[in-house]
């Protein structure tokens with residue numbers, strides 16, 4: 001196997017004997033071949049569109065197929081074998097329907113009949129370096145593919161909420177097809193990667209419309225970190241629709257529902273928080289599930305990514321849904337009309353002991369998405385003008401297991417009292433429970449939401465720039481980002497597409513960025529790695 005798509009890749013260069021994430025060589029090979037098959041489907045879908053033939057099933061499948069290969073989403077080999085077959089069948093049917101002639105590369109891929117054969121094929125068409133390959137072209141193409149995996153995750157979530165845009169699908173297919181265009185040089189491939197950032201902005205916009213349209217705009221909300229005596233269900237991931245359906249089905253049963261990881265900000269959505277049994281937040285970020293899940297006395301539902309090998313008794317109480325999968329873990333499939341039956345999760349929660357007594361462990365605030373923040377824009381602008389707020393930091397991105405991530409805790413702790421920290425995604429768990437106080441009633445730590453709510457943070461930054469009649473780069477705003485998986489790549493590409501300069505990125509730089517590509521990013525966007533010391537970076541930023 002060869003996989004280097006995420007930040008925890010072995011030795012900072014690539015997982016070759018087994019994934020640090022728990023992905024085994026067989027699943028890695030199957031994911032590579034699903035990606036290859038989906039690129040081929042994208043090539044044909046792109047060509048079919050030029051002939052006016054659009055297939056909504058293909059549009060959805062391309063996104064689901066890419067999303068399934070994102071880090072920590074699906075580890076179930078059986079599902080990948082099925083999806084590879086589906087991708088090729090959809091491709092052939094569409095080519096025939098649209099009269100698309102034979103296309104080269106992935107578009108003419110014939111999958112091997114068995115897993116061993118697919119594994120052999122992945123050695124040729126996977127991500128491992130090949131002899132004679134141009135390292136910069138390879139780097140840019142892989143950056144594009146990994147970015148598209150992130151885009152696909154958001155597009156899939158948005159589609160679940162009824163938000164789709166044929167133009168978004170067209171651009172995803174065009175970008176997939178472009179990865180196979182051997183005539184593109186470094187400049188065109190760089191433009192292609194940045195185009196993925198533009199595509200991602202639209203995907204996040206659609207998801208924002210889906211989430212706020214269905215569940216209302218988040219409002220500032222205090223979320224307990226403790227628990228109530230009673231049966232319990234823990235929901236992790238990013239899918240608000242799954243959470244909503246689970247809340248409806250578990251109402252009135254003496255069960256309290258808790259969030260884990262990226263689900264925390266959902267407590268701010270009016271249509272979710274209206275459920276009295278939607279109680280609080282349990283635990284921290286995804287990489288701590290090995291310790292936190294065995295200690296949870298109820299059922300656990302993983303709605304999107306960041307599942308790890310179940311430890312302790314977790315295997316007996318965990319369920320997956322959507323594209324998440326782990327071999328042997330029960331999966332809640334989608335029924336007609338997008339309805340899911342979470343009965344097995346509820347029954348499991350009722351069979352488990354639950355929490356014996358109430359426990360108060362304090363609380364955190366969520367709900368500072370664009371509507372809430374821009375609702376007090378006058379107050380914020382006044383505070384900046386009066387000098388009460390000197391600087392904004394966006395400290396955002398993923399969490400992970402590396403000790404170097406303590407940098408982000410230290411950074412936030414050391415931000416001066418006249419600065420405001422906006423945060424989003426699971427990297428916040430490094431500091432989410434710190435009490436930074438407020439500036440004239442404006443909390444100094446504002447949780448904008450999930451990683452996809454980078455859309456919201458961008459809207460806030462653009463609105464502030466508008467109010468001060470300047471560009472986003474001219475605002476007293478610095479971005480200090482942490483990455484782990486491919487949605488973070490997509491978001492980074494979006495920020496670069498928007499021309500944001502001076503981003504600090506850590507805890508380490510992607511293994512798939514070649515030295516020359518890094519130089520282009522540094523020269524054009526002044527992107528820099530975080531330094532070893534938060535103090536030093538703060539000093540450099542605040543000058």
Ligand code: FSO
Nearest residue numbers: 306398425426451487488
């Ligand atoms: Fe974290 Fe995982 Fe949201 Fe990522 S839960 S690491 S960027 O998947 O998705 O922030």
Ligand code: SF4
Nearest residue numbers: 003006009015019021
């Ligand atoms: Fe390794 Fe990350 Fe790939 Fe998992 S997703 S195999 S940890 S590079």
